[in-house]
Amino acid sequence: MLSRLLLKVIVCGLPFGVGYAQSVLVRAAAPVSYPAPIVDGNSPGVWVDGMLRVYTSTGDPLAMMGPNLFQLWQTESPEVLPRDHYPLWIESVWRDEDGTIYGWYHHEPGSVCSSAKLTAPKIGAVVSEDGGHTFRDLGIVLATGYAMNCKAANGFFAGGHGDFSVIADREHQYFYFLFGNYSGPVAEQGVVMARMAFADRRNPVGAVYKYHAGEWHEPGVGGRVPPIFPAVRSWEGSDTDAFWGPSVHWNKHLEAYVMVLNRSCCKSGWPQEGIYLSDNDDLSDPQGWRRPVKILDAKAIGFAPGYYPQVVGTEEGETDSLVGEKARLYVKGVSKWEIVFIREEETPAPPPGPPDDDDDVEPDLDPGAPRMVVLPRRGAGK
Numbered sequence: 001m002l003s004r005l006l007l008k009v010i011v012c013g014l015p016f017g018v019g020y021a022q023s024v025l026v027r028a029a030a031p032v033s034y035p036a037p038i039v040d041g042n043s044p045g046v047w048v049d050g051m052l053r054v055y056t057s058t059g060d061p062l063a064m065m066g067p068n069l070f071q072l073w074q075t076e077s078p079e080v081l082p083r084d085h086y087p088l089w090i091e092s093v094w095r096d097e098d099g100t101i102y103g104w105y106h107h108e109p110g111s112v113c114s115s116a117k118l119t120a121p122k123i124g125a126v127v128s129e130d131g132g133h134t135f136r137d138l139g140i141v142l143a144t145g146y147a148m149n150c151k152a153a154n155g156f157f158a159g160g161h162g163d164f165s166v167i168a169d170r171e172h173q174y175f176y177f178l179f180g181n182y183s184g185p186v187a188e189q190g191v192v193m194a195r196m197a198f199a200d201r202r203n204p205v206g207a208v209y210k211y212h213a214g215e216w217h218e219p220g221v222g223g224r225v226p227p228i229f230p231a232v233r234s235w236e237g238s239d240t241d242a243f244w245g246p247s248v249h250w251n252k253h254l255e256a257y258v259m260v261l262n263r264s265c266c267k268s269g270w271p272q273e274g275i276y277l278s279d280n281d282d283l284s285d286p287q288g289w290r291r292p293v294k295i296l297d298a299k300a301i302g303f304a305p306g307y308y309p310q311v312v313g314t315e316e317g318e319t320d321s322l323v324g325e326k327a328r329l330y331v332k333g334v335s336k337w338e339i340v341f342i343r344e345e346e347t348p349a350p351p352p353g354p355p356d357d358d359d360d361v362e363p364d365l366d367p368g369a370p371r372m373v374v375l376p377r378r379g380a381g382k
Contacts, residue, residue, distance in 0.1 A: 022254055022344050024277060026295050026329060027370035029338040035074045036062045039333030041308055042091040042165060042247050045319040046101060048131050052319070055103070055132075056333065059087030063132070069314050069328065078128070080105070080135045085124050092166035092321070093132070094175070094201070101128040102201050103135060104177075106162040113150035113158050120148050121162030123179060125204040139205040142194060144183035145222035153238035155269055159183035161192075163245040167257065167321050169283050170250065172198045176283045177208065178259065180244040181225060186234040190227030191243050191261065193286045194220055211286050228286045229261075229278075238268040243276065243292060247310040253325035253341045256281050260309040260329075261292065272298045275309045275331065279375065295373050296329070296337070306331050311339055342372075 034043060036056045043056040054064045054072060061080065066072035080088060088105040095101050103126045108119040123142035126135035148158040164179030177194040193211045200207035208220030218224050231242035246261040256279045265273040276292035298306055310330045313323040329337040 022256075022279065023342045023372055023374040024295060025340040025342060025370060025372050026337050027340070028336060029328065031334065031336045032070055032328070033335070034330075034333040035064055035072055036333065039308065041089040041106060041163070042245070042310060043308075043320065043330070043333060044091060044093040044103070045312070046093050046095040046132065047317060047319070048095065048099070048101075053132050055090045055093060057089035057091075057105075059089065059108075061088065061090045061105075061135075068316070069312060076133070078133055078135055080126055080137050082137055085109075085122075085137055085140070088124070090126070090135075091164055094166070094168060094321075099129075099131065101132045101135075102126070103128070104141075104164070104166045106164065107140070108162070112148055116150050116158070118148075118150060118152060118156065118158040120144065120158050120160030120183070123161055123164055123177065125201075127202065138203075141196070141204045141208040141220050142177060142179065142210075143221045144181070145224070146183040148183075149236050152236040153268065154182075154235050154240055154264075155238075157182045157235065165246050165248040165259075167248045167250065167283070168198060174198055174283070175201065176248075178228075178246040178248055180242075180246075181227065182235045184224075186231055186236075188224065188226060189231040189235050189242065191229040191246055192225040192227050194225065195283075196220075228289050229292065233266065239266045240270070241265040245308060247308075247320060249311055249313075249319075249321045249323045251279070251323050251341055254279065254343060257283055258311065258323070258341070259289065259292075260295070260311055262307055262309065263292075263294075270305070272301070272304065272306045274298050275301070275306075275329075277373065277375075291376055293373050293375060295339075295371075296331075301331055302336070303332075303334070308332050 038058045039056045040058050045054040063075045064072040085107040088107045090105045093103040107122045112120045122140045124140045125138040128135045142161045152158045174195045181192045196208040209216045210218035210223045210225035212218040229243045233241040243261045246259050248259045251258045258279045263273040274294045275296040277295045278289045278292045280288040311327050312320045328335040329339045
């Protein structure tokens with residue numbers, strides 16, 4: 001009974017009192033958009049000399065900068081050399097204290113299937129020594145070992161690894177990769193994890209290892225990897241039901257890693273079903289992620305395709321990978337929402353009333369109404 005109540009989306013306005021679990025509040029905010037003409041993936045940011053620098057990509061990387069998140073302008077596009085892995089999408093970045101910027105990209109090779117317009121993404125690494133104006137390609141660090149399925153009916157991918165986020169742990173021991181696996185048997189498809197020692201960031205090829213059978217020992221290129229969020233229906237079909245495209249940040253207020261991600265379900269054309277959220281105290285424990293809960297339904301997004309959710313901090317020093325109590329929720333480069341993170345002791349009690357027999361049924365809310373999502377307690381199942 002209680003688990004069903006915890007999974008409900010409830011209109012905010014309840015008095016604060018007894019806490020049940022951590023929660024998030026999503027509410028309408030003044031719309032703001034990235035100045036880039038197209039956003040086609042995660043849009044990572046770093047601070048350089050007091051300015052926020054944000055990247056996005058369309059197969060070619062684009063760049064924006066400004067004194068804060070709300071005053072960005074488009075700047076000269078960075079170039080990645082050599083150009084061996086274009087088209088590419090820079091989806092995560094990290095800045096060292098000495099100013100070196102490391103990045104990771106999603107690459108979609110051509111000619112994967114001779115008779116279909118399908119590709120099979122790979123994940124590679126780059127480095128910049130000039131503040132992010134140019135990057136040097138360090139090579140591919142994650143790729144599937146399974147054969148391509150050129151009969152895949154999802155419309156985009158015949159397999160591969162992609163649509164990802166990279167984040168360092170708080171101790172700077174490892175970089176963790178959270179990405180989509182579109183290859184192999186359905187039991188291995190879904191959102192998966194790998195990691196690389198922090199010290200290997202300049203020489204990453206061969207240094208990334210996938211999580212498998214309780215250990216980080218499978219090679220990044222070719223190794224097997226089980227999902228932390230398994231696909232319900234295969235990416236090879238036209239009716240895929242799976243989470244994809246994680247974006248992960250460290251939340252200073254919750255003192256936890258928070259992930260937002262898409263869910264494709266259950267028709268052809270990769271439709272967006274909604275935006276989901278999960279969290280984990282320990283990146284080294286892939287089983288520690290809570291079961292994702294929906295924070296925004298597709299109809300509430302207001303445009304399609306409503307892909308690429310990201311939570312982005314608004315204070316100086318905050319980005320898509322470092323966030324505080326309040327932030328902006330972006331979808332495809334557009335933010336119409338503020339998201340507030342609430343600790344367990346701050347969470348209101350669930351509303352009174354009988355439990356619903358169907359965990360998937362949601363209250364009939366105005367898409368523009370603020371909504372509180374109470375996260376299920378850990379161990380409630382995936």
